Amino acid sequence: MFKTVALVGVTGAVGRLMRQLLEERPLAAETFRFLASARSAGKTLTFRGREYAVEPLTKESFQGVDLVLASTPDEVAAEYLPAAVEAGATVIDESGYFRMREGVPLVVPEVNPEAADIDRGIISSPNCSTTQMVLALKPLHDAARVRRVIVSTYQAVSGMGVQGTQELEESTAARLRGEEYRHAAFAHPIAFNCIPQIGREKEAGYTSEEMKMVYETRKILGDPSIQVCPTCVRIPVANCHSESIVVETERPVSPADARSLFEAFPGIKVVDDLPGGVYPMPNTCTGSDLVFVGRIREDISRPGGLSFWCVSDNLRKGAATNAVQIAELLARRRFGAK
Numbered sequence: 001m002f003k004t005v006a007l008v009g010v011t012g013a014v015g016r017l018m019r020q021l022l023e024e025r026p027l028a029a030e031t032f033r034f035l036a037s038a039r040s041a042g043k044t045l046t047f048r049g050r051e052y053a054v055e056p057l058t059k060e061s062f063q064g065v066d067l068v069l070a071s072t073p074d075e076v077a078a079e080y081l082p083a084a085v086e087a088g089a090t091v092i093d094e095s096g097y098f099r100m101r102e103g104v105p106l107v108v109p110e111v112n113p114e115a116a117d118i119d120r121g122i123i124s125s126p127n128c129s130t131t132q133m134v135l136a137l138k139p140l141h142d143a144a145r146v147r148r149v150i151v152s153t154y155q156a157v158s159g160m161g162v163q164g165t166q167e168l169e170e171s172t173a174a175r176l177r178g179e180e181y182r183h184a185a186f187a188h189p190i191a192f193n194c195i196p197q198i199g200r201e202k203e204a205g206y207t208s209e210e211m212k213m214v215y216e217t218r219k220i221l222g223d224p225s226i227q228v229c230p231t232c233v234r235i236p237v238a239n240c241h242s243e244s245i246v247v248e249t250e251r252p253v254s255p256a257d258a259r260s261l262f263e264a265f266p267g268i269k270v271v272d273d274l275p276g277g278v279y280p281m282p283n284t285c286t287g288s289d290l291v292f293v294g295r296i297r298e299d300i301s302r303p304g305g306l307s308f309w310c311v312s313d314n315l316r317k318g319a320a321t322n323a324v325q326i327a328e329l330l331a332r333r334r335f336g337a338k
């Protein structure tokens with residue numbers, strides 16, 4: 001088993017869920033430690049029946065730690081996580097900072113588990129909108145080689161962390177009371193709105209969130225020739241990202257074949273009955289660790305093309321669950337854990 005597992009960013013939206021998942025799942029360690037910013041230092045939390053104080057993160061925090069699960073803003077990851085590696089730990093990082101670095105594995109356990117085979121260093125967990133898409137693309141890619149993807153996302157406010165959720169709730173209530181609300185988490189009011197910008201302008205008129213979907217997809221699927229055209233949109237939904245995905249493959253995939261491929265792949269659940277009004281939606285997918293796929297149909301604008309709808313809990317499979325699954329993968333490899 002691991003000696004000491006440290007959760008960094010434990011007070012955040014992803015960190016809280018990581019702690020909850022580690023309560024529910026059997027990852028074994030002699031000791032757990034919980035870290036966040038100096039703002040949270042000293043707060044107490046209960047974990048597996050014991051009380052712990054949240055510790056402030058410093059570069060000296062990692063002595064004796066062999067596994068770190070980190071979910072902090074990029075700049076915090078950049079400043080502190082190299083010290084964890086220096087101290088001998090393996091770090092599973094939720095931030096975007098290290099993902100595209102040469103030599104840093106970017107891992108979705110159902111898709112590229114072999115990439116996580118390192119003794120120490122940083123393993124990145126992908127951006128939430130990428131994770132659910134690559135998981136859905138993987139069986140299609142294996143069967144028919146994905147050549148081009150056009151994806152439009154409908155992303156929940158919890159993707160912006162605790163502050164995003166708070167802003168949706170408060171601004172919606174303020175709007176219903178007819179009051180002004182000073183928004184801070186998003187560039188525009190999110191209540192009763194949708195915002196076609198996530199992240200900053202990056203290149204060629206695309207945002208940083210959109211370019212993450214391009215580069216991370218290629219890295220995880222190990223195919224730099226895959227073309228991705230993304231549009232990322234923030235919508236006033238509390239939790240779960242939804243995506244409309246159109247795929248061109250080298251060999252045609254019929255909707256029936258796609259359905260069979262999705263059904264056979266671990267981590268995907270097909271929910272698809274248009275006449276019955278049954279398809280994945282944020283309200284029905286929240287709280288699940290799976291990636292849900294529905295509305296599977298032919299792209300009628302292009303023979304052999306495929307179109308589908310994909311929903312997943314961005315805080316779970318898009319973040320905390322994926323990180324914990326990577327930790328479990330390491331535990332199986334290193335200690336033969338179940």
Ligand SMILES: NC(=O)c1ccc[n+]([C@@H]2O[C@H](COP(=O)([O-])OP(=O)(O)OC[C@H]3O[C@@H](n4cnc5c(N)ncnc54)[C@H](OP(=O)(O)O)[C@@H]3O)[C@@H](O)[C@H]2O)c1
Pocket residue numbers: 008009010011012013014015035036037038039040041057071072073074076094095096126127128158159160161162163314315318319
């Ligand atoms: N939310 C998602 O759906 C999602 C999905 C995939 C990846 N991610 C990535 O995961 C990371 C965390 O996201 P989140 O949504 O959980 O954000 P969040 O709710 O804002 O939480 C941020 C966490 O980082 C801690 N932190 C901030 N500054 C710190 C500092 N100087 N030193 C130590 N700890 C510090 C915070 O501690 P305090 O509470 O003490 O401030 C908090 O625990 C981000 O990189 C994000 O891009 C998020």
